[in-house]
Amino acid sequence: MKRLIFKGLLLFIVGLFGCGEALIVEVPETNETTYASVHALSEVLSTFDVIQDLALNPDILNDNHNSFLPSTVLVLFSDTSFLDGDGMDLILDFGDLGLEPHGVLCKDQKYRAGKIALHLSKPYNANDSKLSVDFVEESPYYTGDGEHMSKFEGGLSLTRVSDIEVLMHCANLKFTDDDVVNSIETTMSIVDFETRGKGLIDNILGFDGAMTISDGNFSTTLSTNTPLQKKYTLECAKHIVKGELNVNSSRSISEVHIDFDPDRDEACDNRIQLTVNGKSIYFHY
Secondary structure (H helix, E strand, O other), X not given: OHHHHXXXXXHHHHXXXXXXXXXXXXXXXXXXXXXXXXXXXXXXXXXXXXXXXXHOOOOHHHOOOOOOOOOOOEEEEEEOOOOOOOOEEXXXXXXXXXXXXXXXXXXXXXXXXXXXXXXXXOOOOOOOOEEEEEEOOOOOEEEEOOOOEEEEEEEEEEEEEEOOEEEXXXXXXXXXXXXXXXXXXXXXXXXXXXXXXXXXXXXXXXXXXXXXXXXXXXXXXXXXXXXXXXXXXXXXXXXXXXXXXXXXXXXXXXXXXEEOOOOOOOOXXXXXXXXXXXXXXXXXX
């Protein structure tokens, strides 16, 4: 229902823009594509969150107060030592998709299902360490709100650049949402602004870079104007609380801008401002 209301508002706004901007042709799908791209970005970052949470502290499941992962999530090690020179391997198993609500509810209020395979070249805090992430084809990984779930295929990598920075890269990631298969490419610097102990909880991270989402016919590139920021409390982890994006769509010449903190209060509410050719609307992604 929220999506139908949102699409209706977009069509109304697009029509309104067309009356005052005769030289710019507005395509209704442009804003819908922007909305879908923001959703894909949000799910990529939320998936990064649980991986980062585990990588920062492999023993994190022993402390229920210091992890986004519930005790029902299995961490299965197939190689537990770096001493043999071939890194460490493990599987993060969220269980079956099951009936609605689908998946398992994690402590960041995201539902997840399926398996993620991780290979770590050396300890995650060591410079140049590389964490390879593969979404297991035989047990697809899903993420969402328990009702609307999106699927990932392919993989991504995280490379340690410094004590406070990792570089996220992917070129073969597939994201399926509402039966639409998109490819995702990204190179993004992720900086730890504030660290408070093991794991990710209570940290503050910044995300700076670009992400391109393509369905094979059209593509949308989201690039940071100011870095995105997330605060990792249990109540706030799934939200982007500040930052701005420029949007470049292959199907439109419009100037599109997204502000994740339009009220300048860093609220955990998923409320953003979408500005198209100088005219703005607000919505929740």
